[in-house]
Amino acid sequence: MSKLFRAVIMGPPGSGKGTISERIAQSFGLQHLSSGDFLRENIAANTEAGVLAKTYIEKRLLVPDHVMTRLLLPRLEEMTRHSWILDGFPRTLAQAEALSRACELDVVISLNIPLETLKERLRHRWIHPASGRVYNLCFNPPRMQGVDDISGEPLIQHEDDRPEALVARLRHYKDVAKPVIDLYKAKNILHTFSDTDTDRIWPHISSLLNTKIRTDQSSAQRASTN
Ligand SMILES: Nc1nc2c(ncn2[C@@H]2O[C@H](COP(=O)(O)OP(=O)(O)O)[C@@H](O)[C@H]2O)c(=O)[nH]1
Ligand SMILES: Nc1ncnc2c1ncn2[C@@H]1O[C@H](COP(=O)(O)OP(=O)(O)O)[C@@H](O)[C@H]1O
Numbered sequence: 001m002s003k004l005f006r007a008v009i010m011g012p013p014g015s016g017k018g019t020i021s022e023r024i025a026q027s028f029g030l031q032h033l034s035s036g037d038f039l040r041e042n043i044a045a046n047t048e049a050g051v052l053a054k055t056y057i058e059k060r061l062l063v064p065d066h067v068m069t070r071l072l073l074p075r076l077e078e079m080t081r082h083s084w085i086l087d088g089f090p091r092t093l094a095q096a097e098a099l100s101r102a103c104e105l106d107v108v109i110s111l112n113i114p115l116e117t118l119k120e121r122l123r124h125r126w127i128h129p130a131s132g133r134v135y136n137l138c139f140n141p142p143r144m145q146g147v148d149d150i151s152g153e154p155l156i157q158h159e160d161d162r163p164e165a166l167v168a169r170l171r172h173y174k175d176v177a178k179p180v181i182d183l184y185k186a187k188n189i190l191h192t193f194s195d196t197d198t199d200r201i202w203p204h205i206s207s208l209l210n211t212k213i214r215t216d217q218s219s220a221q222r223a224s225t226n
Contacts, residue, residue, distance in 0.1 A: 005030065005083035005213055006103055008090070010180065011111030012173045013166070014118040014125065016198045018134055020111070021087040023202060028209055031079060035072060035088030039063065040132050042071065060160050062176070065094040073102050093179040100183075107212055108184040109205060112194040115170065119163045126155040139198075 007030065009017045018034060025032040039057065042050030049071045053063045072089050076099075090096040099105070124137040128148035135142045135155060143149050160169055184190040191208055193201045 004081070005107075006105045007085045007107045007109065007209075008099075008105055008184075009085060009087050009109045009111070010177060011113065012118060012170050012177075014122040014161075015111035015113045016201070017087045017111065019140075019198055020109070020202065020205060021085050024085050024205070024209065027206060028213060029083070031082045031084040033072075033075065033079075033084050033086050033089075034132075035068065035086075035091075037132050038071065038075065044130075062091060065092055065098070068095055069098040073098065076102060090180055092176050093183065096180045096183055105184075105187075105189055107208070108190050109208075110181060110184075110190055110192045111201070112192050114196060115167075117196045118170065119166055122158075122161040122166055123163060125161050126157055128153060128155055 005028075007024070009021055009024075011017050018036075021032045021034065024030055039050070039053050043054045043057075044050070049067055052067055053071075056063045068089060068091075072095075076084070076086075086099075090099050121136060121139070124139075126135045126137065126142070126146070127133065128135075128151065130151065130153065131148070133148060133150070137145075142155065146155050147153070148155055159165065181190065193204055195201045
C-alpha cells in the first residue's frame with residue numbers, strides 16, 4: 001500500500017490557498033479540507049460548534065482555538081485512510097501544536113504574495129455566500145456577471161475584502177502566522193513560494209509534490225518488499 005500524504009497550505013487571505021488546493025486535489029488525488037468550508041457546513045447544519053463559530057465569523061474574528069480543534073481534529077481522524085491537503089488550519093500556534101499531536105505532516109506550503117497583488121485580487125473577489133464558491137472577475141469570472149454559476153443566486157463582496165480593511169487583516173495574519181511558520185521551518189517541512197501569479201507558482205508546487213509523493217511511495221514499497 002502506498003504511504004499516506006499529509007500537507008498543509010498557508011498564506012494570507014487572497015493568496016490562492018483555495019485555488020491551489022483544488023489543483024492539488026485534482027492532480028494528486030488528495031482530499032481538500034478547507035477550514036472555512038467546514039465551518040460554513042457546520043453553520044448551515046446548525047451544529048453546536050457551527051452556532052458558536054458563526055458569532056465570531058460575523059464579527060470577522062478568528063474562531064477560538066479550542067472550538068477549531070474540537071471541530072477539525074475528529075474530521076481528520078475520520079480520514080486515516082486518505083491523503084489530504086489542509087487549507088486554513090492551522091492558523092495559530094496553539095492549532096499547529098494540537099495538529100502535531102494528532103498527526104505528522106509531510107509538507108507545508110506557504111504562499112508569499114505581494115500586498116498589491118492581494119489587494120487587487122480581493123477587490124475583484126466575489127463569493128456565493130451559501131456555498132463559499134469564489135470567483136474573480138479577471139481570473140475565473142462567473143458565466144454571468146454577478147450570478148453564481150450553479151445556483152443562479154446573486155454574488156456578494158466581503159466588506160473586509162476592501163483594500164482599506166485588507167491591510168489590517170494582513171498585518172493580523174502575519175502576527176498570528178509567524179510562530180506557525182517558524183515551527184514548520186524548524187521541522188524542515190516548510191516550502192515557501194513567492195510570485196504574483198498562481199499559474200507561475202503552480203509548476204513549482206506540482207514538481208515538489210511529484211518528488212515528495214513518488215519518493216515516499218517508492219520507499220514504502222521498498223520497506224514492504226524487504
Ligand atoms: N488575477 C488573479 N487572481 C487569482 C490568482 N489566483 C487566485 N486568484 C483569485 O484570487 C482570489 C483569492 O484566491 P483564493 O484561492 O480564494 O485565496 P485564499 O483566500 O487564500 O483561499 C479568488 O478570487 C481567486 O479566483 C491569480 O494568479 N491571478
Ligand atoms: N483555523 C482557523 N482558526 C480560526 N478561525 C478560522 C480558521 N479557519 C477559518 N476561520 C474563520 O472562518 C472565516 C472564513 O475562513 P476562510 O474561508 O478561510 O476565509 P478567509 O481566508 O477570507 O479568512 C475566517 O475569517 C475565520 O473567522
